[in-house]
Amino acid sequence: MKEIGILYDRIRWEEKAIIRASKKLSLAPKLVDSKEIYIDTLESIEKLKRRFGQLVIQRCVSYFRGLHATAVLENAGLPVINSFNVSLICGNKLFTTLALTKAGVPVPKTFLAFTEEGTLRGLEKLGYPAVMKPVVGSWGRLVALVKDKDSAQALVESRKEMRNALLQIYYLQEYVERPPRDIRVMVIGDEVVAASYRYSPEDEWRTNVARGGLSKPCPVTSELEEIAMKAAHAVGGGVLAVDCMESPDKILVHEVNGTVEFRGLSSTSRINIAEKIVEYAVEVARG
Amino acid sequence: MNQKCPECYAELEIPDDVISGEIVSCPDCGMDYEVRMKEGEEIELIPAEIEGEDWGE
Numbered sequence: 001m002k003e004i005g006i007l008y009d010r011i012r013w014e015e016k017a018i019i020r021a022s023k024k025l026s027l028a029p030k031l032v033d034s035k036e037i038y039i040d041t042l043e044s045i046e047k048l049k050r051r052f053g054q055l056v057i058q059r060c061v062s063y064f065r066g067l068h069a070t071a072v073l074e075n076a077g078l079p080v081i082n083s084f085n086v087s088l089i090c091g092n093k094l095f096t097t098l099a100l101t102k103a104g105v106p107v108p109k110t111f112l113a114f115t116e117e118g119t120l121r122g123l124e125k126l127g128y129p130a131v132m133k134p135v136v137g138s139w140g141r142l143v144a145l146v147k148d149k150d151s152a153q154a155l156v157e158s159r160k161e162m163r164n165a166l167l168q169i170y171y172l173q174e175y176v177e178r179p180p181r182d183i184r185v186m187v188i189g190d191e192v193v194a195a196s197y198r199y200s201p202e203d204e205w206r207t208n209v210a211r212g213g214l215s216k217p218c219p220v221t222s223e224l225e226e227i228a229m230k231a232a233h234a235v236g237g238g239v240l241a242v243d244c245m246e247s248p249d250k251i252l253v254h255e256v257n258g259t260v261e262f263r264g265l266s267s268t269s270r271i272n273i274a275e276k277i278v279e280y281a282v283e284v285a286r287g
Numbered sequence: 288m289n290q291k292c293p294e295c296y297a298e299l300e301i302p303d304d305v306i307s308g309e310i311v312s313c314p315d316c317g318m319d320y321e322v323r324m325k326e327g328e329e330i331e332l333i334p335a336e337i338e339g340e341d342w343g344e
Contacts, residue, residue, distance in 0.1 A: 210343070
């Protein structure tokens with residue numbers, strides 16, 4: 001029986017679904033807790049396969065932990081889903097925006113700044129209200145809707161206090177007029193698997209399920225399919241969640257997630273997403 | 288298979304199909320624990336990691 005590695009740091013609903021799907025597809029899931037491992041960077045691929053399985057689905061909730069483990073495993077020749085490059089791009093909002101822009105995928109207008117002065121000038125140019133996000137981070141954490149210069153100044157000041165190098169990078173974006181929802185499209189390899197609307201909860205503008213956002217079924221139109229596919233390819237392809245916004249004149253992609261949480265989406269779709277992920281991983285490992 | 292919360296000694300319910308790495312929360316004090324399966328049926332409760340800035344999707 002083929003052993004499929006699941007590299008994790010927390011067992012969430014999604015990891016349990018992937019474990020179940022692996023067993024159903026006659027694979028032996030090998031659970032590896034990233035918090036307990038050490039890896040010799042010169043380890044042979046045979047030894048790594050014994051510890052991690054013949055292929056690895058990387059599911060760490062910590063972005064940097066997953067990224068660095070992927071770097072070592074992939075370097076030794078072990079197939080990892082998602083690949084290092086895809087994880088690197090998707091874990092950083094700026095890198096994602098650049099990859100999408102290069103591929104001609106419509107994105108919201110985005111500026112980069114490093115200081116209070118640069119941020120305030122950038123926001124002035126974008127116009128208020130605007131959106132300020134950290135380049136690394138999820139679940140809507142520290143994502144702010146900036147209504148005016150005073151709140152921008154307060155936000156920059158508090159981020160300066162946080163003494164974190166990554167938080168001194170300011171990713172500034174135009175606020176897109178949209179319905180109180182966004183669209184999550186799940187792409188696995190060359191297939192759009194499912195889509196859902198994510199409605200923001202009451203008294204909240206962010207739509208993240210982690211913030212109480214509610215998933216509802218969303219039809220996959222040909223426009224949506226084309227944009228999601230293009231976005232997925234732009235970041236290198238794999239198991240991805242493409243998050244889109246409905247601006248008044250077109251669909252914009254604002255994020256592509258590389259370690260997808262698909263519980264919300266699963267509640268709106270009959271498709272077994274975990275099974276699709278495992279099937280895809282096996283296919284990639286086969287080459 | 289219930290356990291005592293290491294923090295406040297309240298009764299902590301552990302699901303029968305628990306997997307190593309799963310998080311259980313104490314209903315009394317709210318502390319989160321990661322379940323570690325040891326040899327046999329033995330279970331160890333380790334304080335769960337605090338959410339990091341790089342956590343998420």
